[in-house]
Amino acid sequence: MYKRQREAGPRLTGAAAERAARAARAAKTLTPFLDPLPVPRVVRGRKGELTVTMRQARVRLHRSLPYTRLWTYGGAHVGPTIEAxxxxxxxxxxxxxxGGDYPVAAVRVPFAYDPELPLMWDRPGREGAAVRADVAALPPWAVVHLHGAVTGGGNDGWAENAVLPGAAQLAEYPNEQPAAGLWYHDHAMHITHLNVMTGLGAGAYLIRDEEERRLRLPAGDREIPLVVYDRNLDLDEDGAFTGGLLYKGVVVADDPYELVRPFTGPFNLVNGVIWPHLDVDAGWYRFRALNASNNRPYLLKILDEDGEELPATAFRLIGTDSGLLPRPDPVTAGVPLTPGERADLLVDFSALRGRRLRLVNALPEPGARPDLMEFRVASRAGHDAFVPPKHLATSFTPVTPPDGAPERLVVVTPVYPKDPELWEMEETEAPEGDLPIDGIVQIEDERGTVRTFRRVAATFEDPVRFTVAAGATERWKFLSLEKSEGAYPHPMHLHAVAFQGLSREVYDVSSFTFFELPGGGYGAGTTTPIRWRKSAPLTAAERGPKDVISLAPAQLITVGATFDGPPGRFMHHCHVYEHEDMMMMRPFVVQPEAVMALAPHHGHRSRP
Known part of the structure; x- marks a missing residue:
């Protein structure tokens, strides 16, 4: 949809064109690879307790920029790495x-373009728009979600339980899960997409266990988090950087509804710095990569001076969101990461002495430049006795939902003509009369069987429809009805549980349509069943332990999950921050089965 809008959008003229050209020139004044990569400090609890203070700080995002005012975890743009x-x-x-005023200036501008200039979201500056007063008035209201943690509902960072200055959010994490690279970030209701921009966007949380220790993976100075995200920066009237962070919302359509593109920005940062460099020895390293962006997907590749990729023998994926893989997976076509996804990587620099390598985003529209950072390999060989293991998580057990296991269907609607929605569905009888009917979706699978589903919830305020028995193994299905092949994927996230991908299927979703309702507004449903086209492969990462999975247009992805953590009230949502704040987020509940059996009307309501 965004591609169609660009082709049909208005052209920049006059003063707007001059501002845009000045902004494009400003972006080119930042030289890459000047600043060293910051490595967050490591903290551990004393006697099982730890305090992390959210406070204001002034930091430099690039040595050529003025200082930037941020709200932070502990004073740095990326919070401390917590080990447990x-x-x-x-x-x-x-x-x-x-404290202090909200540290991000937000503007909203109508889309316009010049074929000779970067797109609006890949240019710094306000495009002449006034700063939004509603965002400037936001208080420092924040709540921390430990993403990937298997913990009780009261400790999960419920979005509405944010706290104001002078208060503390108290949380207990049992850490009863395999070694994994979790992370923490703000999750405040309605404003997550803005709060993460202030500096409350990311910090690593590493769980260690004996199985990981026995592998003797690179550690200490050779285990480094790479927290990647994009940002935009403000300019003054003369086109010079002010150091201020800028949230530029671009209005890509205004008929029949106003649609604002989820944020992407021109400047990619690693560990809080724009295009840094890292000096490395000629040996093996372990990098814990995280996509902490609002919306931008990455395809991570490491290129040499000639643009050639590292050989698979020197670049291996050993783990994903929720832990180690059973065995290493050679990286042959890059490492895809949608927002919220992580990759545990081994890289061997031993044959690259004296070389300079670039970590890049190999996807289209990567920002002002595809480079993320530079590795500078020492010219002398170092002692390195590490040998990559052939087997990793020997304790890994594939999730196999039994016959008759509960099955949940979550549908994501297209981004046009109105904002995408997240629908929870229940199977029902085929309706009588003509289709489409608002909220009715029919699906024809590979065997030709047609099933009919009806929407039972679509906003966060709708009552809970998915109640999971504690300890149960379930199938969750995520279906995208987006028709545009070029649209960004939806990263689908379940709180409180690790899951594994079971299958990916591609459907012809052309029969899903929007239509005007008699009382006004738009309804949506299928005119005929959407039809199965083919199966598509899952990656080794997606078959491993996950808590976010990438849902591309016209795909149906099935995951298996065993809910063996503490019961409570949790959330599932799209991890594009703007989407979750636009209500693509739903509560679900995990309860002991004996408690569910005593619930009023138990068994009398239609269940998925």
Whole structure:
């Protein structure tokens, strides 16, 4: 849809064109690879307790920029790396000592383009728009979600339980899960997409266990988090950088509804710095990569001076969101990461002495430049006795939902003519009369069987429809009805559980349509069943332990999950921050089965 809009959008003229050209020139004044990569400090709890303070700080995002005012975890753009041991509880007090005006200027501008200039979202500056007063008035209201943690509902960082300055969010994490690279970020209701921009966007949380220790993977200075995200920066009237962070919302359509493109920005940062460099020895390293962007997907590749990729023998995926893979997976076509996804990577620099390599985003529209950072390999050989293991997580067990396991269907609607929605569905009888009917979706599978589903929830305020029995293994199906092949994928995230991909299928979704309702507004449903086209492969990462999975247009992805963590009230949502804040987020509940059996009307309501 965005591609169609660009082709049909208005052209920049006059003062607007001059501002745009000045902004494009400003972006080119930042030289890449000047700043060293910051490595967040590592903190551990004492006697099972830890305090992390959210406070204001001034930091430099690039040595050529003025200082930037941020709200931070502990004073740095990326929070401290928290280390915990499997099975050892850690209680964290997330103290809110934030203050001052909201540190992000937000504007909203109508789309226009010049074929000779970068697109609006890939240019710094406000495009002549006034700063939004509603965003400027936001208080420092924040809540921390430990993403990937298997913990009780009261400790999950419920979006509406944010705290103001002078208060602390108290959370207890049991860490009863395999070694994994989790992360923490803000999750405040309605404003997550803005709060993460302030500096409350990311910090690593590493769970260690004995199985990981026995592998003797690169550690210490050779285990480094790579937290990747994009940002935009403000300019003054003369086109010079002010150091201020800018949230530029671009209105890509206004008929029949106003549609604002989820944020992407021109400048990619790694560990809080724009285009840094890292000096490395000629040996093996372990990198814990995380996509902490609002919306931008990445395809990570490491290129040499000639643009050639590292050989698969030197670049291996050993783990994904929720833990180690059973065995290493050679990286042959890059590492795809949608927002929220992680990759545990081994890289061998031993044959690259004296070379300079670039970590890049190999996808189209990567920002002002595809480069993310530079590796500078030492010219002398170093001692490195590490040998990559052939087997990793020997404890890994594939999730196999039994016959008759509960099945949940979650549908994501297209981004046009109105904002995408997240529908929870229940199977029902085929309706009588003509289709389409608002909220009715029919699906014809590979065997020719047609099933009919009806929408039972579509906003966060709708009552809970998915109640999971504690300990149950279920199938969750995510279906995208987006027709545009070029649209960004939806990263689908389940709180409180790790899952594994079971299948990916491609459908002809052309029969899903929007139509005017008699009372006004638009309904949506299928005119005829959407039809199965083919199966598509899952990656090794997607078959491993995950908590986010990439849902591309016209795909149906099935995952299997065993809900063996503490019961409670949790959320599932699209991890594009703008989408979750636009209500593409739904609560679900995990309860002991014996409690569910005593619920009023249990068994009398239609269940998925």
């Amino acid at each position: 041991k499997r099975g050892s509880r850690l209680r964290i007090a997330w103290e809110n000592e934030l």
